[in-house]
Amino acid sequence: MTKKIFFVFTIFTFTLVSHIQSQVPEKAEDISPLLIGEKIPEAKLTDADGNEVELNQIIKEKPTVLVFYRGGWCPYCNTQLAGLADIESEIKALGFQIVAISPDHYKNLKPTMESDKLAYRVYADPEAKFIQSIGIGFKTPEKSKSFIVERTSFEATEVLPVPTVMIVDSSGTILFEYINPNYKVRLSSELLLASLKALKKDL
Numbered sequence: 001m002t003k004k005i006f007f008v009f010t011i012f013t014f015t016l017v018s019h020i021q022s023q024v025p026e027k028a029e030d031i032s033p034l035l036i037g038e039k040i041p042e043a044k045l046t047d048a049d050g051n052e053v054e055l056n057q058i059i060k061e062k063p064t065v066l067v068f069y070r071g072g073w074c075p076y077c078n079t080q081l082a083g084l085a086d087i088e089s090e091i092k093a094l095g096f097q098i099v100a101i102s103p104d105h106y107k108n109l110k111p112t113m114e115s116d117k118l119a120y121r122v123y124a125d126p127e128a129k130f131i132q133s134i135g136i137g138f139k140t141p142e143k144s145k146s147f148i149v150e151r152t153s154f155e156a157t158e159v160l161p162v163p164t165v166m167i168v169d170s171s172g173t174i175l176f177e178y179i180n181p182n183y184k185v186r187l188s189s190e191l192l193l194a195s196l197k198a199l200k201k202d203l
Contacts, residue, residue: 025138028162028181033135039172040066043130045101045123048109053123055099055130060170063096063203065192068136068164070183071104072112073151077163080186082116087189094196095203096167097121103128103157128159136162136179165192167199175199 025031034040043055058064067084069077084091084098091098098120104112106124113122131137137159140148145156165187167176176195178187 024132024159028138028160028183031136031138031162031179031181033162033164033177033179034174036174036177038174040166040168040174041130041133043125043133045125045130046106047121047123048106048113050106055101055123056172058097058099058121059168059172061097063167063169063175063199065091065096065098065196066164066166066168067098067100068131068161068166069100069102070160070163071102071148071152071157072108072115073104073148074183076184076186077102078112078116080163081112081118081122083186083189085116085118085120087193088120090193091196094193094200096196096200099123101125101130101161103131103159103161105152105154108152108154128157128161131161132159134166136164138162167195169203 045053045055047053067080069081071077081100088098100120100122103125109122109124112118125131128137140156140158140160144160148156162179162181163183163186165178166174168174176199180186
């Protein structure tokens with residue numbers, strides 16, 4: 001009897017995992033992200049030292065610019081992250097903080113923070129669980145997997161985020177979002193600052 005129960009449980013688990021994986025979009029253009037006005041779900045992330053943190057506790061501190069990037073191996077992401085560092089003082093003066101998230105291995109965070117000279121918080125999203133929960137994840141292309149392994153020496157994540165910037169209030173409600181399937185095109189610093197200034201009036 002015990003063997004039968006174990007067998008059924010194994011089949012159920014396998015089916016559930018397969019179902020979840022099959023729901024991940026094949027292409028960046030097929031994602032279904034959360035919309036402005038919706039709340040982001042709770043998330044457990046990992047910092048550069050391997051410690052688990054709760055994103056919602058961080059967001060409670062002050063309104064947040066959430067930046068989802070593909071990884072430290074991506075040159076377009078590094079340019080974006082460094083650009084945010086250049087305007088961080090202006091963002092903080094407006095009453096916001098920056099939090100950057102990627103499916104990178106947490107051991108890749110410090111090299112990224114050092115090379116891009118980042119003072120703001122950067123976290124890893126293990127297995128891209130949070131990225132998938134907000135609907136911006138898609139299956140990592142095979143050519144990207146080999147590139148990631150070459151650049152990081154870690155196994156490539158099965159899911160990548162479409163590069164995204166979300167502005168959320170301290171309750172986690174999305175006030176603004178910029179999502180572009182073309183990973184080469186990122187939100188400009190000018191547009192981000194203009195959006196923050198407009199939103200500040202209602203916070």
